[in-house]
Amino acid sequence: MYNLIRFLQKHNFIILFVFLEALALVMLSRSHTFHRAALNHRTNTIAGSVYHINSDITNYFSLQQQNTRLQQQNADLLRKLALVQEMIPDPDSALRSQIFDFVPARVINNTVDLRNNYIIINKGFRDGVSKDMGIVSPDGVAGIIIGVSEHYATAMSLLHKHATLSVRFLNNDQIANLHWRGGDYHYAEVVDIPSHVIPNEGDTIVTSGHSFVFPEGLMVGTVAELIESERGNLNTARVKFQTNFGKLRNVYVVKNAHRNELDALSTIKTNE
Amino acid sequence: MNNTLLNTLRFIGLILLQVLILNHIELIGYVNPFVYILFVLMLPLSTPGWLLLLLSFGTGYTIDVFMSSAGLHTAATVFMAFMRPYVVQLATGAKEPEMLNNPGLSQMGIRWWFSYSLSLVFLHHFALFLLESFSFSQLGYTLIRIVLSVLFTEILILLLSYFFATRPKKKK
Numbered sequence: 001m002y003n004l005i006r007f008l009q010k011h012n013f014i015i016l017f018v019f020l021e022a023l024a025l026v027m028l029s030r031s032h033t034f035h036r037a038a039l040n041h042r043t044n045t046i047a048g049s050v051y052h053i054n055s056d057i058t059n060y061f062s063l064q065q066q067n068t069r070l071q072q073q074n075a076d077l078l079r080k081l082a083l084v085q086e087m088i089p090d091p092d093s094a095l096r097s098q099i100f101d102f103v104p105a106r107v108i109n110n111t112v113d114l115r116n117n118y119i120i121i122n123k124g125f126r127d128g129v130s131k132d133m134g135i136v137s138p139d140g141v142a143g144i145i146i147g148v149s150e151h152y153a154t155a156m157s158l159l160h161k162h163a164t165l166s167v168r169f170l171n172n173d174q175i176a177n178l179h180w181r182g183g184d185y186h187y188a189e190v191v192d193i194p195s196h197v198i199p200n201e202g203d204t205i206v207t208s209g210h211s212f213v214f215p216e217g218l219m220v221g222t223v224a225e226l227i228e229s230e231r232g233n234l235n236t237a238r239v240k241f242q243t244n245f246g247k248l249r250n251v252y253v254v255k256n257a258h259r260n261e262l263d264a265l266s267t268i269k270t271n272e
Numbered sequence: 273m274n275n276t277l278l279n280t281l282r283f284i285g286l287i288l289l290q291v292l293i294l295n296h297i298e299l300i301g302y303v304n305p306f307v308y309i310l311f312v313l314m315l316p317l318s319t320p321g322w323l324l325l326l327l328s329f330g331t332g333y334t335i336d337v338f339m340s341s342a343g344l345h346t347a348a349t350v351f352m353a354f355m356r357p358y359v360v361q362l363a364t365g366a367k368e369p370e371m372l373n374n375p376g377l378s379q380m381g382i383r384w385w386f387s388y389s390l391s392l393v394f395l396h397h398f399a400l401f402l403l404e405s406f407s408f409s410q411l412g413y414t415l416i417r418i419v420l421s422v423l424f425t426e427i428l429i430l431l432l433s434y435f436f437a438t439r440p441k442k443k444k
Binding site for chain 1: 404
């Protein structure tokens with residue numbers, strides 16, 4: 001016993017180091033297996049309010065630019081609305097059968113130069129935001145919510161090792177997966193393109209609607225170049241994001257009203 | 273106690289500098305300087321080992337909370353703190369360091385401070401970026417990130433330690 005105590009006293013530095021390092025690695029590995037940072041609500045709120053104050057201050061510098069982009073988006077939406085209204089006799093009754101809802105939010109923190117980037121927004125569970133909802137910018141898809149506190153939410157940016165998005169080529173309906181390999185935050189890669197599909201430069205890529213998170217047909221980006229695989233039959237394409245992640249400010253949280261139903265359905269399927 | 277206050281202020285200042293300003297600087301898309309570790313570098317050399325480790329754990333954890341990176345910075349910073357006594361020994365050589373001193377540019381001289389900070393910055397970034405990518409498949413890319421980030425962090429740390437060095441010695 002005495003020897004044990006002496007041993008602990010002598011090596012307390014190393015023992016404490018091993019303990020703390022193990023603790024940190026456990027936290028890290030948990031975030032890897034669950035693909036999400038299980039953030040403590042309180043700590044998230046502290047970080048959230050610091051970012052909020054900062055964002056309140058810096059927001060003024062980009063107001064004009066933000067305004068122009070929102071105006072452009074409004075114009076686009078009005079144009080589409082005019083088209084849709086011609087087809088639907090009574091738009092108000094159609095609202096009741098609407099599946100996706102959009103909640104405006106502001107980005108209060110965002111990074112682009114790490115391997116795994118996160119977006120923090122100023123809407124939390126009080127505003128009906130919950131895990132696994134999507135985030136879109138006025139230009140296109142931006143991320144997926146992974147943690148929610150009372151007033152804030154953390155989202156995994158598309159610029160993340162574990163972020164994979166199911167996408168579709170607009171012109172030929174081919175489904176593929178989009179993934180970011182690090183480096184330049186303007187470009188991602190679309191993998192698993194069969195060799196008979198030859199994407200051209202400038203082809204539009206939209207969400208496939210397979211994930212329940214994003215509605216079908218949301219803008220993701222355009223093909224920048226095709227990288228043909230040397231032996232396999234699955235090619236890769238380099239894609240330029242439509243969303244400028246470096247200038248993310250105003251975003252929308254995408255709510256899917258049928259989410260629970262679809263989740264229940266997929267568990268039934270897997271149970272069989 | 274003045275020393276405790278000074279270190280607390282330095283801690284808050286460096287965390288805010290890191291999360292509000294430096295994390296938003298876009299340098300070539302690869303690089304993010306992590307200057308917050310200067311807090312651990314400037315802890316007094318007489319700090320007991322357990323306290324050094326616990327403070328580093330707290331520092332890393334705070335950054336993790338702000339960056340949503342669950343444990344990544346904690347692991348790297350604790351590792352760096354563990355290596356600190358050995359690096360101090362290496363940097364000092366046979367000479368006994370003035371153990372009560374706060375390590376810093378003005379106290380230890382540029383050569384000591386440079387080799388000390390560069391070694392620890394490198395150890396920290398090495399652990400950090402390897403844990404972050406968690407694979408050797410993109411080793412080349414990770415190594416470029418390590419080298420560039422070490423360079424920028426070290427430059428900023430040297431600039432900042434000039435700033436900390438100019439404070440009046442007898443401030444009470």
